[in-house]
Amino acid sequence: MQTINFLKPNRDNIKNYSIIGSFLVLVSLIDVISNAFLKINLTSFLPGSLTTLFPLIIGLIGLNMMRIDYSGHKTLDLLNKNINTNNFNALLTLLILFSIIKALPQSLSWMILDATISGDSKDACTGTGACWTYIKVWFRRFMYGMYPNEFHWRINTAFILVIALGFVGYFMKENLKKYLALYYVIIYPVIAYLVIYYLISGGSFGLQWVETGAWGGLSLTFIVSFFCLIFCFPLGMIFALGRRSNLPAIKYISICYIEFWRGVPLITVLFMSSVMFPMFLPEDFFMDKLVRVIIAITLFEAAYCAEVIRGGLQSLPRGQYDAAKSLGMGYWKMHIFVILPQALKLVIPGIANTFLALVKDTPLIFVVGLAELAGMLALAKTNPKWLGFAMEGYIFASIVFWIICYAMSKYSYNLEAKYKTER
């Protein structure tokens, strides 16, 4: 039976078909590109809505003519397999291509071609594009907040020191490695706290005192997330163990703690830290707002951390517990030497995700009046000299956060892959 085979190639005539097909696709792409970049409508002779649909129709016919199960040409097969499996797929392919081409010139000209970056006041921005001058002028504010300009080296030095101390584990001698956990859980947080306190806060060693109200910008984001990170981990570990304990009182206290913090939004926790917390402190006892916020976020994130660690504990086979017990190990010995080292290795990706969430949550401290990056943007936006650049500011902040978070998530993927193969 002869089936109607209109516009359908077979292996014999695929050469002719693919030439005509790719020509048609090319025509459709040229039409869209000239439309978007040169503002020339090549198909203006066609009536009404047909001119907008023209590239789509031509492209679809072209792709349809190129589609064949197996042609023997490497490129053509690759193309057919990946973007041209059926008519619906071809349509989606064309739509995505066209929308990228359509969006490109506008965003390019706004972000780069028509944008201004020279000058140091609003008057420099006369073009129709973005005004990156605004970011350039405010850059130090966005990074360091209201921290005095001449002391920015203190923040930088503190960060470099803290990061360097964090890498100590890599270079530790083999016979000292058993103290690594002790170092990271207890010594490192204390040293880091002292470094940040004496360098950034100042007040001694001839450094001028800078109160926490002046801290801000991206560096505050780092400080808050760093402290919450190192404190919430041990706390989470305690509650994770507590939740798996077979002593009912400890178990239910841990469950209550975890479920409570996981059930409330962070913003109410921050409100609590700023308005309710001072009521619960002894008289004449003053606690800095930043410290209160860090405590609140730590308590909050510890609950999430605990759940992740509990997942790791649960996934260990029972045999590990039994084996440890049969060697006569007690509860603490068993956990410190057998269970936790294995469980913590398993939960590293989960912990990395919790920290990622933590970093993404830090802009929230804006609602209690701490001016980290989002807060500085809000300040800059209302500055009478720089009105009307909200778009640039938020795009800048988004890019900064996106790079940080994307790097973190990629790193956690890598960790996940690394530890998956090991087991």
Added chain:
Amino acid sequence: MNNIIKKFIPQILAILFVVLIFGFLTLNAQTNMDNRGIDFGFGFLSQESSFDVQFSLIEYSGSDSYARAFLVGLLNTLLVSFISIIICTILGVIIGVARLSSNYLIKNSAAWYVEFFRNIPLLLQIFFWYYAALRALPMPEKANAWFGVTYMTVKGYYIPAMVWENLNVFLYCGLAAIIAIIVLRNYAIKLRDTQGKQIPVFLYSVALLIVLPLLSFLFGGVSLDFEIPELKKLSKISYIYEGGISLPPELIALVLALSLYTSTFVAECVRAGIEGVSKGQKEAAASVGLTPNQVLKLVIMPQALRIIIPPTTNQYLNLTKNSSLAAAIAYPDLVLVFAGTALMQTGKAIEIVSITMLTYLTISLTIAAIMNWYNKKIEIKEK
């Protein structure tokens, strides 16, 4: 004896520790409140609130009580969560399926969509939509009509309002249609099990859903009018739309940010769910002669949903909690109305923050309890 000590000493210590902390905090709170002359109590809830809320679902004015202000905030929170959940589910399913597409472009666009929106803090996204994107919209007098009757302006989105007559008759008809569909479905299953006959339940259901409410228009005296927003001049330069429903820009920005952000997580759940159904299931189903549609409906989806639903509910919960970020752009949700304005006016920090937290906690725990029950129900019962 040794065992008893081992068991009880840590528990007693833990309880003592908790009691001591709570005791210490309460004692401090008591002295602090005595010193400042604040008394503890929930009597303020029935007092007149005397502040206005710019957007509310129920009738509310300054002369209403704080309890009613609380209700206004709660309803606004639930409204924004509800709309965002619907949109993020639709988007998430589309993106999740697109990530499994065989088309290179579609797969990668979906992957980049996910990477893009989930790696930017939600607060920044809300700010971006509210302060940057929506501020670029036209003024009311210059707005173009979308679909002819809706207007997207810098002051909000104006859509026609529906004016019903005899709405209850219409609703009863809809209810009757749903009951009829359930009865029909059960009957169809019975018929299939006992006699092996198939009836097109889906077609009948659609027909019922259309015909019964239509009948109410013809015979039940139901009528529907649309109140279309119209441009009105307030002063020389200020215009506004009157009539219809106006959705404030705060709501739009919040819904956009929440649904785009959460849809990335939903998409990941959907992808994991579909990938989690083994290929053998699909092949086995095809080999017993099911059509591709039946394979999807009867074999893949029931198994995939079992994997998808629990983490997705978790995302819905997160969305509801994240909706509290509304306070940052002054959308009158629970946090802004109650923990913000009401707290400023009454100064009752402990009571108000506790009520707010307990409200969110109740919502979370209720949904978690329902989910646990549901999980138990759909769990594969292995022997």
